[in-house]
Amino acid sequence: MAVRVRIEDVAAAAGVSMKTVSRVLNHEPNVREDTRLKVTRAVEELKYTPHLSARSLAGSKSFLVALLYNNPSASYLMGVIEGVLKACSDENYHTLLCPLEDDEARIVAGAEALIARSQPDGLVLTPPITDSPALLARLAELEIPYACVSPKDQSHGMGVAMDETRAAYDMVMHLASLGHRRIAHVIGHPAHGASGWRLTGYRQGLERAGIKFDPALVVQGEFSFESGVRAASALLDLERRPSAVFAANDDMAAGVIRVALERNLRVPEDLSVCGFDDTPMSRQIFPALTTVQQPTYEMGRIATLELLASIRNPESGRMVRVPYALKLRQSTGPVQE
Amino acid sequence: MAVRVRIEDVAAAAGVSMKTVSRVLNHEPNVREDTRLKVTRAVEELKYTPHLSARSLAGSKSFLVALLYNNPSASYLMGVIEGVLKACSDENYHTLLCPLEDDEARIVAGAEALIARSQPDGLVLTPPITDSPALLARLAELEIPYACVSPKDQSHGMGVAMDETRAAYDMVMHLASLGHRRIAHVIGHPAHGASGWRLTGYRQGLERAGIKFDPALVVQGEFSFESGVRAASALLDLERRPSAVFAANDDMAAGVIRVALERNLRVPEDLSVCGFDDTPMSRQIFPALTTVQQPTYEMGRIATLELLASIRNPESGRMVRVPYALKLRQSTGPVQE
DNA sequence: ATCCTGTCTGACAACGCTGTCAGCACTGCG
DNA sequence: CGCAGTGCTGACAGCGTTGTCAGACAGGAT
Numbered sequence: 069m070a071v072r073v074r075i076e077d078v079a080a081a082a083g084v085s086m087k088t089v090s091r092v093l094n095h096e097p098n099v100r101e102d103t104r105l106k107v108t109r110a111v112e113e114l115k116y117t118p119h120l121s122a123r124s125l126a127g128s129k130s131f132l133v134a135l136l137y138n139n140p141s142a143s144y145l146m147g148v149i150e151g152v153l154k155a156c157s158d159e160n161y162h163t164l165l166c167p168l169e170d171d172e173a174r175i176v177a178g179a180e181a182l183i184a185r186s187q188p189d190g191l192v193l194t195p196p197i198t199d200s201p202a203l204l205a206r207l208a209e210l211e212i213p214y215a216c217v218s219p220k221d222q223s224h225g226m227g228v229a230m231d232e233t234r235a236a237y238d239m240v241m242h243l244a245s246l247g248h249r250r251i252a253h254v255i256g257h258p259a260h261g262a263s264g265w266r267l268t269g270y271r272q273g274l275e276r277a278g279i280k281f282d283p284a285l286v287v288q289g290e291f292s293f294e295s296g297v298r299a300a301s302a303l304l305d306l307e308r309r310p311s312a313v314f315a316a317n318d319d320m321a322a323g324v325i326r327v328a329l330e331r332n333l334r335v336p337e338d339l340s341v342c343g344f345d346d347t348p349m350s351r352q353i354f355p356a357l358t359t360v361q362q363p364t365y366e367m368g369r370i371a372t373l374e375l376l377a378s379i380r381n382p383e384s385g386r387m388v389r390v391p392y393a394l395k396l397r398q399s400t401g402p403v404q405e
Numbered sequence: 406m407a408v409r410v411r412i413e414d415v416a417a418a419a420g421v422s423m424k425t426v427s428r429v430l431n432h433e434p435n436v437r438e439d440t441r442l443k444v445t446r447a448v449e450e451l452k453y454t455p456h457l458s459a460r461s462l463a464g465s466k467s468f469l470v471a472l473l474y475n476n477p478s479a480s481y482l483m484g485v486i487e488g489v490l491k492a493c494s495d496e497n498y499h500t501l502l503c504p505l506e507d508d509e510a511r512i513v514a515g516a517e518a519l520i521a522r523s524q525p526d527g528l529v530l531t532p533p534i535t536d537s538p539a540l541l542a543r544l545a546e547l548e549i550p551y552a553c554v555s556p557k558d559q560s561h562g563m564g565v566a567m568d569e570t571r572a573a574y575d576m577v578m579h580l581a582s583l584g585h586r587r588i589a590h591v592i593g594h595p596a597h598g599a600s601g602w603r604l605t606g607y608r609q610g611l612e613r614a615g616i617k618f619d620p621a622l623v624v625q626g627e628f629s630f631e632s633g634v635r636a637a638s639a640l641l642d643l644e645r646r647p648s649a650v651f652a653a654n655d656d657m658a659a660g661v662i663r664v665a666l667e668r669n670l671r672v673p674e675d676l677s678v679c680g681f682d683d684t685p686m687s688r689q690i691f692p693a694l695t696t697v698q699q700p701t702y703e704m705g706r707i708a709t710l711e712l713l714a715s716i717r718n719p720e721s722g723r724m725v726r727v728p729y730a731l732k733l734r735q736s737t738g739p740v741q742e
Numbered sequence: 743a744t745c746c747t748g749t750c751t752g753a754c755a756a757c758g759c760t761g762t763c764a765g766c767a768c769t770g771c772g
Numbered sequence: 773c774g775c776a777g778t779g780c781t782g783a784c785a786g787c788g789t790t791g792t793c794a795g796a797c798a799g800g801a802t
Contacts, residue, residue, distance in 0.1 A: 091790095098751085121467070125462050125789070153502055352663070421781080422782040455758085459759040462759070
């Protein structure tokens with residue numbers, strides 16, 4: 069490995085001072101256009117990359133973005149992570165992963181430990197910790213900027229969100245268009261904002277389709293496969309069982325399918341099932357699951373870009389809406405007589 | 406946020422010089438036991454954490470470990486990642502994630518870019534890039550230490566591995582013990598070492614069970630769900646079709662189950678199916694999949710610990726064996742007449 | 743011609759830590 | 773009793789960058 073190219077070398081090559089090179093690299097004002105050009109050329113020629121540690125030490129910025137999570141879904145997380153990584157590397161930041169425990173106190177403690185150790189310049193939060201009041205309060209105190217992915221409260225702060233209510237509504241309309249009238253819903257984990265939105269969308273869809281809301285057809289789950297199994301058992305024990313089940317995520321939908329098949333019900337002939345998230349698993353179970361695709365990569369990327377923008381300019385940083393897509397597959401079909 | 410505690414403050418509190426504190430923190434020799442104690446106490450009292458950037462700048466170490474991967478399985482990766490994170494944070498290192506593209510040239514380019522930008526002190530490689538000769542050669546040139554997770558060549562280097570051959574052997578013995586004689590195998594992606602080991606284990610199992618190896622029952626796959634579907638179609642089109650299929654991973658096993666159920670075969674009554682990896686999906690499909698569990702978290706953690714040990718002392722760094730576990734579930738059952 | 747403004751540039755210290763090296767106190771040995 | 777050897781400690785420079793501040797220069801107002 070050759071010896072490192074330093075800012076000093078670039079300065080010499082460009083015939084300016086170190087400080088001017090620094091200005092160009094940091095997009096600071098007050099550099100003449102031709103000077104800027106000379107410097108950029110020298111940088112490219114020497115393939116210069118600033119030394120992160122030196123930068124961070126001198127500038128008291130860490131160039132670190134931490135991604136805080138406690139979401140158990142590996143595929144969801146990996147999507148978001150890749151997006152965050154992409155945005156960070158494009159802007160010469162490093163990404164720190166910070167897995168957190170489930171309970172509120174430990175979330176705060178974990179985040180504080182991270183902040184003390186690594187001094188990140190900003191944080192990206194994923195659900196459900198986007199909705200931990202204690203954490204948000206502490207972050208405000210510490211004055212650390214953060215961006216949220218799908219937070220419950222989208223009225224302020226920055227980040228990225230999807231119209232989940234609308235997606236759930238669309239899903240119910242899809243079922244209704246297949247002739248279903250007894251459409252059940254398995255609610256997600258009560259702590260997640262998504263559970264509420266999806267339930268709301270379900271109710272709005274029913275209303276639009278002219279179907280009376282039946283509380284007996286709505287069962288509490290908690291986003292896990294096992295909770296889907298429990299919910300399905302309850303629903304299929306009903307005297308007048310539903311002809312379709314809309315589970316608030318794919319894992320629970322898989323649980324519903326499991327129970328249906330165990331009871332020798334055919335999916336979708338005897339029972340239509342749909343989920344939410346479009347995990348890889350949803351394509352691999354039989355029958356393949358009708359579900360809603362979230363652009364997790366884009367969500368991670370955009371949230372991070374907003375965060376970085378707001379680090380540079382505290383005025384900026386918005387809540388960005390991203391589109392979803394219904395994935396119609398084999399687990400939903402027309403109602404049979 | 407209060408002002409940072411610096412090494413100077415700790416030195417003052419302990420009544421020693423900065424350098425002595427530094428020595429204690431870096432486990433350097435030549436510090437009297439009581440001095441060491443005084444310092445440790447002061448560190449704890451002041452809750453001192455060394456400033457990573459300053460350390461790295463002064464010591465020309467980056468305290469960074471990069472995890473290179475291009476494995477598409479999110480659950481496998483998340484397991485390894487969490488393990489690496491744990492080991493790193495325990496030793497006050499940071500983890501860098503480095504997703505790489507598939508082809509050899511881009512793997513090397515991606516790794517070089519990472520190394521140039523971030524100067525990691527060491528790398529953790531996951532399959533299949535553990536087996537990229539071009540990359541390994543380049544790393545040797547750059548003299549960057551690396552640890553491998555399940556590399557093809559375990560005769561030298563450090564890292565962690567599982568006896569996959571033995572696990573595959575066990576799986577075949579399990580099928581044989583259920584009375585199966587026509588046991589098919591779907592091979593994994595040819596570039597992965599795992600494919601070879603699992604095939605070898607399959608053949609050893611057959612031999613041990615006194616079953617003649619039948620090339621017609623062995624089909625090439627590539628670890629994807631779709632390749633499992635293709636393989637299963639071929640196998641089930643056979644005149645004398647197998648009574649059991651051992652797929653080299655869970656995704657392909659899911660593909661096999663999909664095809665079987667589509668053809669109205671019952672699993673396991675008409676066809677036993679088993680996989681490898683114990684992905685979360687394997688528990689969520691119907692029927693739940695018999696498979697082999699890899700301790701991914703431990704593997705990531707141990708590989709990283711070996712790496713860090715070898716950074717401190719180039720003499721150390723071994724290839725560690727970790728245990729596996731057969732997960733017997735509903736997708737395998739006794740042969741039916 | 744003089745002053746003032748604003749734009750652009752560079753010298754130098756500082757960021758928090760570790761490497762180097764010198765110095766001190768002790769031990770064992772001739 | 774002197775001297776080399778060993779164990780322990782501290783002073784200080786330097787890692788590669790940015791913040792601060794002062795200075796040079798151009799253009800407009802007086």
